[in-house]
Amino acid sequence: MFSLPLRDDAWLCPLEVWHTGEFAAHLDRAREHIRPWVGPAFVTDDLAGARATLRWYAERRAADGARLYGIRRAGTLVGGAMFTDFDAAAGSCGIGCWLEPAAEGHGLVTPACRTLLDWAFTTRGLHRAEWHCRTENDRSSAVAKRLGMRLEGVRREAWPYAGARHDKEIWAVLAHEWR
Numbered sequence: 001m002f003s004l005p006l007r008d009d010a011w012l013c014p015l016e017v018w019h020t021g022e023f024a025a026h027l028d029r030a031r032e033h034i035r036p037w038v039g040p041a042f043v044t045d046d047l048a049g050a051r052a053t054l055r056w057y058a059e060r061r062a063a064d065g066a067r068l069y070g071i072r073r074a075g076t077l078v079g080g081a082m083f084t085d086f087d088a089a090a091g092s093c094g095i096g097c098w099l100e101p102a103a104e105g106h107g108l109v110t111p112a113c114r115t116l117l118d119w120a121f122t123t124r125g126l127h128r129a130e131w132h133c134r135t136e137n138d139r140s141s142a143v144a145k146r147l148g149m150r151l152e153g154v155r156r157e158a159w160p161y162a163g164a165r166h167d168k169e170i171w172a173v174l175a176h177e178w179r
């Protein structure tokens with residue numbers, strides 16, 4: 001299985017259905033940390049849920065759509081980055097990411113997302129990449145800024161979570177800005 005070096009002993013690698021056990025164990029460490037900030041379908045509780053997520057991405061990848069990648073540090077799956085959507089015909093994609101708590105603050109996710117963006121813009125010729133996060137998610141918007149994205153707007157009360165509705169920021173970078 002191939003992997004790309006990120007920094008130190010951290011690697012970016014495909015995350016596929018055969019990684020279900022490893023992904024489920026990682027979610028046990030990450031679940032409560034990521035729950036407020038990611039889409040609810042991603043926060044599953046058991047092996048069947050983890051497998052369903054990996055299968056959802058595998059099916060979309062086969063259709064040149066969304067894709068999921070893991071970040072391993074010292075051999076352990078600690079998080080990842082994904083194309084939440086990927087539309088070559090429209091020239092646009094969405095990027096997302098997550099980490100378990102112990103992996104936060106080590107500069108892992110920004111280079112992982114940079115790798116995805118570089119592939120989207122340089123290899124695939126896309127024009128636009130978006131990043132969506134809750135307005136209160138300072139660590140996420142900091143990644144968007146580090147990636148050279150601009151805040152384009154706020155969708156007010158567009159993110160339901162825990163019985164309340166939260167504002168959602170839309171960040172984006174364009175191909176000519178990436179170059």
Ligand SMILES: CC(C)(COP(=O)(O)OP(=O)(O)OC[C@H]1O[C@@H](n2cnc3c(N)ncnc32)[C@H](O)[C@@H]1OP(=O)(O)O)[C@@H](O)C(=O)NCCC(=O)NCCS
Pocket residue numbers: 007033034037038096097098099100103104105106107108109110111132133134137139140142143
């Ligand atoms: C969003 C999230 C992935 C960001 O993780 P992160 O670790 O802050 O981001 P990076 O991997 O880019 O690392 C940057 C941090 O590593 C630190 N760092 C340490 N060593 C570093 C190095 N060698 N190089 C670069 N940064 C380094 C930076 O100083 C920065 O920390 P700081 O903000 O405290 O100064 C993480 O907070 C998370 O998983 N949150 C919950 C899920 C989530 O919100 N997902 C996004 C949904 S939109």
